[in-house]
Amino acid sequence: MSTPSTTRPREPVDPGRSPIAPDDPRLGAWRAFLEAHARLARRLDEELRTAHGLSLQEYDALLMLATAPRRRLRMNQLADRVILSRSGITRLVDRLAADGLVERAHCPTDARGAEAVLTASGLARLRRAAPTHLSGIDRHFLTVVDPDDLPGLERSLGRVARAACAGDADPGACSPAIEDRASVTDPGT
């Protein structure tokens, strides 16, 4: 609907003018990133499912709850941490609750709010699944990546993650992934 083909010297962020060539060699890193994630996520998800009947997403949600202050999180916060839509988190918690792994609680400070609370059963399940998953991460990721690349990888991808949610609809989203978290291995309160 715009951008006449005449080449204007400076336009703000015109997506009509390609900023990089389709054969830019740096795209190799991008494709490696994409492919590594797709293959690895698929594999880890499958390992977790067959061994413990948990999807990667469910595991992640349990982990986030387990490491949250009182083993509980507002639905919104949980959604942000596992990177799911609001409705998505409602249904994920539905499933986990049906399995007895979490419970819903009313938020004491805001009657609109709901909290997802990890149950003892949920914590136990998480602890049983953790070795499988950690082993998978170790075998398929940590021992495969060049140890020298690891810090740069964490730094750069951390920046990517933060940049990608700058300007998101919800400014409260994209909170730092780590705050004052409990340990999974703490005695289950």
Add this chain to the structure above:
Amino acid sequence: MSTPSTTRPREPVDPGRSPIAPDDPRLGAWRAFLEAHARLARRLDEELRTAHGLSLQEYDALLMLATAPRRRLRMNQLADRVILSRSGITRLVDRLAADGLVERAHCPTDARGAEAVLTASGLARLRRAAPTHLSGIDRHFLTVVDPDDLPGLERSLGRVARAACAGDADPGACSPAIEDRASVTDPGT
């Protein structure tokens, strides 16, 4: 159905014994990887959808076809390149064909096989969408990552991708992402 809980000193790859601690600092890189992908994929997918009515997956499939030798690929190969199940690729091609972006063709050498062939319309659509997508990759990934980290990132994540599909059901899967590919900018044959 095995592994008695008695602690044996050395087991091959017993996933019951956690090889790394839940608070291993290297897990930061893993989480950064996960979060970066989730946030970035979501954003790029949205940009592509609103601007060109294509999902990231669909764009990727069109790109793979566009860069394949005769702008065509066996269903199996396409499935491997976009990392989708066989049934998944059938339905993806269904959709693209319904939009006139690809066509199905009989495989000349194997009557069982089907090929997905990029249409002129599909190529045109891909070319229109490419600037948007490349711009997104540039803005959200390439300019955010530390340039010094880029080579290590490509190398290590490439290894992760390859390692993750070692031992997959289909050994033909996980072919090298790049072979003799055509250029997207070639005159549409």
Add this chain to the structure above:
DNA sequence: GAAGATTGATGTCTCAATCTTC
């Protein structure tokens, strides 16, 4: 009226079963 959460409708992906051809 805005924000938190849920529900209904819909789209996409997977597994298992099936059909055809090797």
Add this chain to the structure above:
DNA sequence: GAAGATTGAGACATCAATCTTC
């Protein structure tokens, strides 16, 4: 019988609309 591809059934995600509380 195995391999390539498709189909049916089911799982899981999203958007838009809704309800409740701020």
